[in-house]
Structures are given as C-alpha cells and as structure tokens.
Amino acid sequence: MKAYLKFDFTKLANSFLEEKLSDFGYKYKILSFGEIEFLDPIPEDKLNEITQSLNSYGIEVIENQKSVLVQKIKDAIHEMIFSDEAPSVKASVYLSEKLNHSYGYLSNLFSDVTYTSIENFIIMQKIELAKQLIVNDKLSLTEIAFRLNYSSVAHLSAQFKNTTGITPSAFQRIIAKRREISIKNT
Numbered sequence: 001m002k003a004y005l006k007f008d009f010t011k012l013a014n015s016f017l018e019e020k021l022s023d024f025g026y027k028y029k030i031l032s033f034g035e036i037e038f039l040d041p042i043p044e045d046k047l048n049e050i051t052q053s054l055n056s057y058g059i060e061v062i063e064n065q066k067s068v069l070v071q072k073i074k075d076a077i078h079e080m081i082f083s084d085e086a087p088s089v090k091a092s093v094y095l096s097e098k099l100n101h102s103y104g105y106l107s108n109l110f111s112d113v114t115y116t117s118i119e120n121f122i123i124m125q126k127i128e129l130a131k132q133l134i135v136n137d138k139l140s141l142t143e144i145a146f147r148l149n150y151s152s153v154a155h156l157s158a159q160f161k162n163t164t165g166i167t168p169s170a171f172q173r174i175i176a177k178r179r180e181i182s183i184k185n186t
Helices: 009-024 044-055 065-082 091-099 103-114 118-137 141-147 153-164 168-184
Strands: 028-032 035-038
Touching (some): 009 044, 065 103, 091 103, 103 118, 153 168
C-alpha cells in the first residue's frame, strides 16, 4: 500500500531544530525560518559540535553576511509561495519590504551568489509547488494556476514545460498512470 504525504517543511524543520538543539542544553530562540539566537554564550568547541551535528543532517550554519541575506531571500520566497495565502503585492515589493533592502540590491546580490536570478528561483519554486499540488491535492490546472498567481493556465503550462521538459497535463497523466499501476500491484 502506498500513502501520499504532504509536508509543512517549515514546521518540520522547526520541530527538528527544537529537538536537536534541546539535546545540547543551551537556551535558544527560533527567530524565523532558518534563524536562531542562542541566549547564552556558547564555547567555540561546543558551537563546532553543534555545527557538525547539524551538518550531518544537511543543515549548514552560515557565517558570511552575504550568504545569510541570500538564505533569507530564499526563505522569504519559500514562505511567499508555499503559504496558503499568497501576498497581494509583487514579489519584488514583498521581498524588499520583508528584508528592508531595495529590490535592486537584493536581486544583484542573489545573482552574484547563486548565479541565477530571483525570478528564476521563484519560477522553480512555483513549479515545484505545482508538481506537489498535482500529486497531492488533485487540483485542476486552473485551480493551480490561480493558487500560484499565474495570469492563465497557458502561462503556468509554458513555465512548467520550460522548467521540467513536459507539460503539466503530461505530468498529470504520468502520475495517474503510476497510481493505476500501483493499485494493480497491490
């Protein structure tokens, strides 16, 4: 039997961090997604131990300020796209207001560090969510386009095909076929 799961990555990551950080016994506060503040001084060797422990789970402690801001941009984009209610403003306005920097500065920094644009990153995140919505929620393409603030299903389809190499309809058929085969094999 197969079960299809839907994840709240923010909740999952925060729960995981709380569990791991409490093992070390230091007081901390989670400020926002991907940002914690230790409330007590931590000796360098213990901080290295915490860093190594988190690294083994794919969590990197970032120390470079530019990298920190790029991670905040990614987190804000993830929050913007994956939240149940999309913001009513353009992504550029949302990011500059949330991070207190001009969009031009954020865009240039993001491109310098990641070698891609904020716009491309947003598209990749939207397409990732579109795939999840197709697999998990069984929404129509019209509903998915509306949920992701696309102007039309054609616009969603074009970006989906440019990103994945197949149309959303073809992706839906593949998922339906896999489910059909899975049911036959049980």
